[in-house]
Amino acid sequence: MFVNKTALVAVEGSSYHFDKPYSYLLCDDLDEKAQPGMRVLVPFGNGNKGRQGIIVGFGSYEGEHELKQVISIIDDAPLISEEHIALAQWIKEQCFCTLYEALKLMLPAGLNLIISIEYSLSKDLTEQEYVCLSGTEQRLVNILKQSSKPLEKNILLELFGEKITSKLISSLKEKNIIIENNSIDDKKSESSVTMIRLCTTTEQTEELLAAVKGITSKQKKVLKSMLEFGAATIKEVCYFTGVTPAVIKGLIKKEILEQYEKRIFRAPYNNAANTAVNELVLSQTQQLAYENLLNHYKAGKASASLLFGITGSGKTSVFMKLIENVLNDNKSIIVLVPEISLTPQAVQRFYSRFGNKVAVLHSGLSVGERLDEWERINEGYASIVVGTRSAVFAPCKNLGLIIIDEEQEYTYKSEFSPRYHARDIARFRCAKNNALLLLASATPSIETFYAAQSGKYGLERLDERYGTANLPQVVMADMKNEFQNGNTTILSDYLLNEIKNNIQEKRQSILLMNRRGFNTFISCGECGEVINCPNCSIPMTYHSANGRLMCHYCGYSTEIPTKCPNCESHHIKYSGAGTQKIEQTITELLPDAKVLRMDMDTTANKFSHEKILTKFENEHYDILIGTQMVAKGLDFPNVTLVGVLSADQMLFMNDFRAYERTFSLLTQVIGRSGRGIHEGRAVIQTGCPENILLRFAAEQDYDAFYNNEIKMRKILLYPPFCDICEIYFSGISESDVLNAAKVFHSMLLEEMQNHKKMPLRILGPTPAAILKINNRYRYKIILKCKNNKAFRGIISSLLIAYYKEKMSKKVFVSVDINPLSSI
């Protein structure tokens, strides 16, 4: 029996079913240094391989076996506060992940240590000792002798040339000739991309390249595009030529191409110090909302409020006023925005008002920039954090306010494990800090509005647009009528006329096409065979940029077949109204209009959508056609017409949130119209103008929409009247996956015998919406439940039991509570 003071460590790479804080001993000098939130290096598992971990606390250990010791402490100061450690423990319990995975969310990206094993000679060998060794042992010792520093395992392996058996190592270790150590490589490196270009020695003319001997047709294709591009990433070249990276590697080997590293550099925001900003003038309604929110904040108790303001009502001004107050109390603020609205203009608003007190955190920053911002927050230099989802973990001290703008956006829910929702994290942090959580939206999620209606959240409304602007007039265009009248284009006569008028008046128009249904896919005109991705169970999408078929799920790409793979017919048909086709149609109908297109093709590289938007604003384009991205957050005063090309596809998605999403998207895009001094108009094209949701959207009547929706949710039992827990199974073999799901299902049924009073409905197992992605089959079990501790306890114990089954090696399981995107 041993009793000792120990460090409790969350260890990286443990799996859910054996995850817990592990106890380690600290030698005296480490004990002095150790604090919760520091990273440590610990031996783990049978082989005592070095792993990194994070100290989450201290304890004492009484148990059967002897404890291991912490090898070293990596950080001089804690990276994670006690508050965040508590948060991580909560996330583990909520999201069914390991403690380390939860803690990792709180570390700045790019702090990844690489731990490896390295070997060195323990001493200079005497001649006698040396001759006693076997031939292979001598070779290994020679290699180590030649190196001035210890050699990492893979490097040693490479130099040795053949397989190094563990026996060889352990025999040398036993003889005390070599020593094994853990090496820590602190990879704080800048993120960079690998670029390729033609070797500088290569004459850069096409003739010469064509003359290069022994070149395959695929390599030729690559070279041709390299002549065109100059330099590009491997990924880009693969995209445009359809070759695999192997072809490019071959060319590098032949020394025709060379690769080099280019730092990813995000044009940083101009941290302009406080420029003269005018005093915010609030309208009467804004002022009222602001005062009420301020009172909630001043009460100094944890609380949450919904700021429900129609598009253009000036929610941001209310934020700014509140932030000023919180700042005066020396407290910090987190402002979360959806990725798409984190434009330089939006960030600039914060900089110009609050100067370098602002830190920005989002995925577009380079690793180094993110680390800098993280440190500025951690050390208290920046007390306002503006960022996307993960910024909710910002290391702010003394939080006073968290704002979540466009709170209904699905990007606030992590699509990877741990599948947390930023709103839940924000609630937790506000509770711990007695802070105010402010959710803002023009179309709040049903769950949030329900909470506000039932008094759980405060509710402030901004029912009118700021200034003189009014909400746009909305008209529905019946596409069935259009079709009967002989109009087979995607543009109704009504909308076409409106656009013409708008151009005449020198105003701008925005046309929205939601992606679904506007993708072009390819099928056989004879037998109807659709060209599917070989790895996924969905049709391939035609991309006009490279003239190839692409799979949006696994990245597979292929040339357009000349004949049907099924019946060999040459009658290949392009279906769906592709984005390009729409542009073409519009140019044909309106030959004089200046049209700009914004979609996957034109925004292939990051932040190009910002450039497109600036272009649209400054260069007098008449029409902007685009996907969802044109709907969010743009503020162009000269836009007075918005057209929704087809509202139908997203209405009939097999998802209980389809109506909510459609309403939100339509409201947002309609809200782009008439934000300046001129009246706005909007046209919704649909085949079913009588649809009740479209009517609510056209009338911009959130309350009517909400009342209808909440009724349906209650009758059909959906959130907020229950929680949804989805359990996913995925694996290579479909029968294995289905079988695993069935086994889990029966385990669940059996367990529920002990909890007969717990409310639960089990649906499935059923195939996931897309059965196969990347050659992995996917099934799911859906539970309608009450997400409480007892329920999560059951799921947790079932997961642990499942991991002990043999099949868990072949079929992965993951749990998502209240998913937003149905996978």
Added chain:
DNA sequence: AGCACGCCGACT
């Protein structure tokens, strides 16, 4: 997951 221990077949 990743590693060591342990029990059976193929082989010098």
Added chain:
DNA sequence: GTCGGCGTGCTC
């Protein structure tokens, strides 16, 4: 008689 196959069980 030994090398190495992978089934099984554990991780402070």
